[in-house]
Amino acid sequence: MVETRNDSLPSIDLSLGDLDIGSLQIIRNEDLEELKELGSGTFGTVYYGKWRGTDVAIKRIKKSCFAGRSSEQERLTVEFWREAVILSKLHHPNVMAFYGVVQDGPDGTLATVTEFMVDGSLRHVLLRKDRHLDHRKRLIIAMDTAFGMEYLHSKNIVHFDLKCDNLLVNMKDSSRPICKVGDFGLSKIKRNTLVSGGVRGTLPWMAPELLNGGSKKVDVFSFGIVLWEILTREEPYANMHYGAIIGGIVNNTLRPVIPSDCDPEWRRLMEECWAPDPAVRPSFTEITNQLRVMSAAYQNKAHAHKPS
Template sequence: MEVVEAILTASKAIYGQAQEMRCCKRQKERLVERLEVLERPIRSLRTEAQLSEDLRWMLEKMLALLREAHAFLEKCNAQKKLERFLKAGGTLEKLAEINQRLGDLGEGLSLQMQVEKKVQDAFQKSRVCKEGSQDLAEDKVALKEMLTEEKPDLPMDIRVIEKERLTRGELIRQTDKYHLFKGEYYKSPVAIKVFKNPQTRNTQEVRKIFEEEIRTLKKLESPYILRMYGICIDGAGLIPEYSIVMEYCEKGSLREVLKKEPGLSWDVRTEMASDAAAGLYRLHQVGDKGQLHRCINSANFLVAKGYCVKLSGFKLEQTESSISGKIKDNTPKEVASSAYVCPEGLASLNHTYNQASEIYSFGIVLWEIATGRIPFAGCTSVEICKKVHELKYQEPLGDDCPPYLEEVINQCRAFEPSERPSAEDIVNRLLVNREGSNGALAL
């Protein structure tokens, strides 16, 4: 059968082209995976004496799509490195479209041929759409990370750090529990959190707890998540000194930047929003069920040079508890913590915190980025609860807020948890061209 042989030839060519591609990792893997699923039943048609008119029409549509994909991949692989980066956003979206169309054709072909259930399952409409969204989000964030990340001249693994490797500089901040200094580690800038009044002198026990606890943190590798370098344990004195060493963000917290620089352009604000979304996405992808932050607010996003936003606030809870005990930090907060609590959390103390709860908190952070204002300024926790839970009140955005950003913010703040988007959805909608073209990454 001519059309069958042509499809198999086109598939083989696409396999080779996919191997050459250096970007769109998840989507090219999905394309190859779907072709492999289709290849077996299509190959079986070689023995058919005659194909039905409907089946032949479906195969010709498939062949046309594969030839289009072949030409597109050939063009991508022929691009020079700079051109490839400049056009990477459009490449992601086009490949997502090809994968979606291949999924649709695969579903129709599987029904037409009434083939084995494995093929039918692989091309179910809902599954195809879900996989397409997941792959596009992963490839968008991976590309954004690749274009952003600067490799510091520092050890990349989280470790116990020798005191001699650290130089402590100016005091940045202090709370009831710790002093925060700017310092140097291997001559690169870092932040050093030095704990006050440690409750234990058993340095070996602290070291053991730390080494057990860093396993999850090692999975959070992204330029949009604050890097942790390790712990320094100085047991030379009568009372040991414990320090946590982290990446240094020169502009401070997101809340501080919004307060100090009210005139930030929309280009900067929208890029900050997409950085924050990339950090939350990475967190929610850790493990089979995803990881929760449990304290999303504008103080826990830090801003580095170039206004690059990084998600922070990942405490080594067991390690820090073993050092400081259960001392509560009573440092005053500029924004009431209840401003970030979802409506269902305000309604019941027994509410189960989940990703939808966290997305609501993130919606408040996005509102802060868009407006520069403090959420529910001047309101007590009781007043916030009444406004949100009883009156269904949402603080308004300015008229100049870009429509796509306004839509995402309002959906994140939806009163019904089921109506809030996932971090994956947010990434797919925020990592777009700032001029509003359909889906090209901002480069």
């Protein structure tokens, strides 16, 4: 998640001094219990644990993330704290809660502490064949995601890496799944790039205009791909070579194949979201309104089919 700012302004070399770290909760390492490793990547390792008895996800960031010349180390450190401050100020039921930062980890490493979602990523839930997601539940998950994204965009925050791996789910209530927008690791540090440091986002979900900057509408494009994932439970372009995917993105011609039995309204929304021209794509406010209408229509149909 990245806060957008006017790029025409000269970049100022900012020290930590001008950051409002006062709003940030600093969590002591001794107050955390690590119980289980959930996954690791280039940026570090994520654990399920407890913070004073509450379930949390603890992300330990590798020291190597802050490697490089001292000026680069300073820039990345400022970037980390700036993003932590932004994330700590976000409060929405469909955005994963950010609790705070650990400064005194092993070897002086940094960590972030966030809300723990019991079923992990939406990707994980979609891959589980024992979990039946009917049309109503798929609509709920899509709506939750859209509400979370609408809130982020209202705060001028562009996610840049929206996909099922970064959506977190709680299926405890079998009739009402809960989905929240998350992002494992702070985005600037763990960026998946085509060219080192050049392009944000992960290829199959990436809007073509990201190759030359991009706007809030890049998230709308990615949301269209997420709708396809929720529908098919598959990963886009799974059988294609990376080179062919890059070519399709550059030419702005690559889109996943929509199943023939797809609900017409769902199809229309997907196609609007991944329209080649960003200006034509709906905003998340328009998307949430469309999903509300789809949900109401589905409920009316379900009631009409119930035996009296």
